Structures are given as C-alpha cells and as structure tokens.
Amino acid sequence: MAQVSNAGDSLPTVMREKRKERDTSPEEDGEAERYSQAKKRISESRDSEGFSRRDMNGFGGGNHTPTVAFLGPLGTYSHQAAYERFHETADFVEKGRISDVFDALGEVDFGVIPQENTIFGPVVETYDALRNIDSSFICGEVTLKVQHCLLVRAGVNISDITCVMSHEQALGQCNGFLTKHLPDAATTKMTSTAAAAETVSKSAGSTCAAICSKLCLKMFEGLELLREGIQDESSNYTRFYVMAKDARAALPTPHNTPHAHALLRVDSNAESNGGDIANVIKALEIPIARIDRRPASNGKPFNDLYFIELRDSSCPPNGYPTKWDEKVQDAMERIRAAGAEVKLLGLW
Ligand SMILES: O=C(O)C(=O)C[C@]1(C(=O)O)C=C[C@@H](O)C=C1
Numbered sequence: 001m002a003q004v005s006n007a008g009d010s011l012p013t014v015m016r017e018k019r020k021e022r023d024t025s026p027e028e029d030g031e032a033e034r035y036s037q038a039k040k041r042i043s044e045s046r047d048s049e050g051f052s053r054r055d056m057n058g059f060g061g062g063n064h065t066p067t068v069a070f071l072g073p074l075g076t077y078s079h080q081a082a083y084e085r086f087h088e089t090a091d092f093v094e095k096g097r098i099s100d101v102f103d104a105l106g107e108v109d110f111g112v113i114p115q116e117n118t119i120f121g122p123v124v125e126t127y128d129a130l131r132n133i134d135s136s137f138i139c140g141e142v143t144l145k146v147q148h149c150l151l152v153r154a155g156v157n158i159s160d161i162t163c164v165m166s167h168e169q170a171l172g173q174c175n176g177f178l179t180k181h182l183p184d185a186a187t188t189k190m191t192s193t194a195a196a197a198e199t200v201s202k203s204a205g206s207t208c209a210a211i212c213s214k215l216c217l218k219m220f221e222g223l224e225l226l227r228e229g230i231q232d233e234s235s236n237y238t239r240f241y242v243m244a245k246d247a248r249a250a251l252p253t254p255h256n257t258p259h260a261h262a263l264l265r266v267d268s269n270a271e272s273n274g275g276d277i278a279n280v281i282k283a284l285e286i287p288i289a290r291i292d293r294r295p296a297s298n299g300k301p302f303n304d305l306y307f308i309e310l311r312d313s314s315c316p317p318n319g320y321p322t323k324w325d326e327k328v329q330d331a332m333e334r335i336r337a338a339g340a341e342v343k344l345l346g347l348w
Contacts, residue, residue: 066109069093069101075194075212075219077146081240082112085142089252097191098125105136106245112142116290117238119231120172126241127294130265130345131305138263138346140242140251147236148174150227151197151216152209158226161185165196166211169238174211177230185209197223241346251348259311261289261348262328266306267341269296277306280342283334286310286327307345 068086071078072094078101082092093108095101101111114123148170152161163186164171164178170193171178178187190196193212200210201220209226210216217223242251268277281288289311296303310331312324325347335342 066090067093067107069095069104069108069111071095071098071101071114071192073192073194073198073219075197075216076192077144077213077238078112078114078192078240079194080213080215081114081142081144081238084144085112085140085240085242086110086252096195098123099129102129102133102136102243105243109244109249110139110251111136111243113241113243114169115141115239115241117146117169117173117236119233119236120169122292123169124294127292127307130263130307131294131297133345134343136243136245137247137249137344138241138261138348139244139247139249140348141239141261142242143237143239145236146173146231146238147214147229148193148211148231149214149216149225150177150209150230151200151212151223152226153200153203153206153222154224156207156209156224156226158182160207161209163188163208164211165190165199165208167191167193167196170196170211173231173236176232177227182209194219242348243346247347259289259313260324261346262286262310262324262344263346264308264310264328264332264335265343265345266308266335267296268306269300269303270339270341279338280306280308280335280340283338284308284310284331285334286312286331 066086066089068082068090070076070082070092073079074094079092079094082090086092090110093104095104098113101113105111113126113129115126116122150158150164158181161182162184164182165188166174168189171187171189178185188196188208190199193210194216196210197212197216197220200206200208201223210223211230214225214228217225266277266280268280287310289309291309292307293304294307296305310328312327328344328347332342332344
C-alpha cells in the first residue's frame with residue numbers, strides 16, 4: 001500500500017495542558033489544534049518532516065504558498081488527508097461538496113479527493129466527476145486510516161437514537177453496526193461526515209447521531225462519543241487522489257508512492273472498436289492496478305466509461321520507472337489504434 005497516514009501518529013505535547021474533560025486523549029486534543037491551525041498561513045518554509053516549498057515544482061523560488069482544497073467542513077477525513085499530505089506547506093480551503101473541490105482546481109493549486117475505501121469501494125461522486133474533467137490531473141495520492149465514531153448530543157443514549165447522518169461512504173462502511181444496533185433508525189446522507197457532526201451539534205434536543213471522525217468532538221460543540229471503531233472491519237482505509245489543474249504541478253517531496261501510476265479514461269463505445277473493452281486491455285501491455293466503470297451518461301443506455309489505473313512497480317524509490325510517461329503515451333496510441341477513445345487523467 002502507498003504511504004498510509006494515521007492522523008493521530010505524531011502530535012505536539014504543548015496541547016496537553018489545554019485538555020478539556022471530554023472523551024478525547026491529550027494526543028487527540030493536539031490533533032484537533034493542529035488541524036484547526038492548518039488553515040492558517042505558515043510562514044516557515046520547512047517543517048520537521050522535510051517538506052519544503054522549494055521542493056514544489058512550479059512554485060519554488062517565489063513567495064507563493066500553495067492552496068489545497070478539500071471536502072469540508074473542518075474535521076472531515078478529507079481534511080485530515082490533506083493535512084497529512086501537505087502539513088504546514090500549504091493554505092487549506094474548505095469546499096462544500098466533492099464536485100466543488102474539482103471545480104476549484106485552477107483557483108487553488110491542489111485538491112484532495114476521496115477515491116476508494118477498503119470496505120465500501122469506489123467513491124461514486126468522485127468517479128462521476130472524473131467522467132467529465134478535461135484539464136485537471138491526478139498528481140499524487142494519500143491513504144488514511146479511517147476509524148468511525150458514533151457522536152450524539154450530550155445526554156442522548158443509543159436507545160434514544162432515531163436517525164443517523166453521515167456521508168454515504170461512512171454509512172456504507174458501518175452498515176453492519178447500523179443493522180445490528182440501530183435497525184429502526186432512519187439514515188440521512190450528508191455531504192460529509194463532519195457536515196453530519198455539525199448538523200447534530202447545532203440541533204438542540206436532537207436524537208440524531210452522526211458517524212464521523214473522533215476529531216469532530218473537538219471541532220463542534222455539545223457532542224458526546226457513544227461508540228468508537230464502528231465500521232464493519234477494524235482495518236479500514238480510504239485512498240485519496242491529489243489533483244491539480246496543471247499537469248506539471250509536482251507535489252512536495254517525498255514522493256508518496258513506491259509505484260508509478262497513471263489513470264486513463266477509456267470510451268470503448270465507438271463503432272470502430274465494436275464496444276469491446278477486451279481490445280483495450282490487450283492493447284495496454286502495462287500492468288493494470290484496477291478498473292472502474294461508470295455509465296457514460298451520454299443518453300445511450302448501457303454505454304459505459306472505464307477508468308483504468310496502471311501501475312509500474314519497476315521504479316526506484318521515490319521516482320518514476322524509466323520513461324514511464326512515454327510508456328503510457330505509447331499504450332494510449334495502441335488503444336486509439338484499436339478504435340477506442342482514451343484520455344490521460346493522471347500520471348504520478
Ligand atoms: O465525509 C468525509 O469525511 C470525507 O472526507 C469523505 C469520505 C469519502 O467520500 O469516502 C472520506 C473518507 C471516508 O471514507 C468517508 C467519507
């Protein structure tokens with residue numbers, strides 16, 4: 001697996017004194033403070049892990065602090081993933097929906113976008129947006145450990161809960177818990193896990209619960225932790241794409257994956273190809289890491305678009321395999337020769 005971050009791994013000790021009497025540890029208090037501070041511009045150019053603004057291709061040399069959009073509000077897993085990837089090298093910008101993060105690319109330098117979860121699978125909103133993008137690119141990835149909590153307004157017991165709010169991914173990842181412990185509670189899809197926590201926090205007298213990160217206890221007032229680690233498998237990870245408008249935008253070092261990747265969007269519906277995805281797979285001649293499929297949404301029933309992620313593990317640590325870009329371009333030429341349309345969505 002690529003670089004995996006657990007948001008609570010390394011935490012400042014200064015926050016210990018500030019600890020409030022809640023369900024969070026000193027480490028989690030520090031974590032909350034770190035993430036709150038993440039929005040602020042940090043003038044220091046190098047942090048303790050060696051991330052440097054000078055390492056940002058295209059940004060180095062000037063005074064530009066890169067901006068990074070993520071699905072908000074503060075306290076989402078996207079927020080944590082963005083912070084784990086960029087630390088204090090960037091200014092962070094909250095967006096209301098995943099599609100808003102895509103739309104912001106260009107205004108902001110980077111966007112951090114959930115792509116896939118190990119329990120519930122691909123993030124549908126992300127693949128729907130990938131169907132239409134023409135000039136934004138995936139330039140990196142980050143993987144985050146996800147431990148869901150059940151948060152309620154203080155004083156609410158599990159037997160009182162009438163509804164559960166969260167992002168559809170989190171509801172899906174906790175389906176076993178919901179079926180077993182809250183079979184009669186209604187579920188409400190929210191734009192994000194932290195949006196659910198915020199809604200519960202602001203609804204006096206509410207008997208709704210939110211499924212979200214423990215960090216939300218510190219981000220929003222009046223919430224209490226009822227259960228922790230309620231997802232269907234204790235080992236649970238979400239992988240995020242890091243995207244940019246500029247295909248040449250390079251992420252701060254260290255390069256975050258031991259493999260080289262590319263993502264292709266393939267439309268195999270052209271008549272010249274006979275609609276056969278097998279021709280495309282044969283033409284690739286590069287190992288395939290995963291294939292996802294979404295309706296092409298072009299008015300023709302059962303026309304699909306394929307998202308093919310390529311992976312080459314022959315690269316040196318923190319680098320690309322020799323001529324990776326050329327290998328991918330050559331594969332795309334072969335796909336076109338086979339009669340399908342192909343678009344490069346990322347190279348990292
Ligand atoms: O709602 C959030 O906290 C998000 O960052 C979104 C998201 C997702 O779309 O998969 C990210 C990680 C978790 O898998 C649950 C939700």
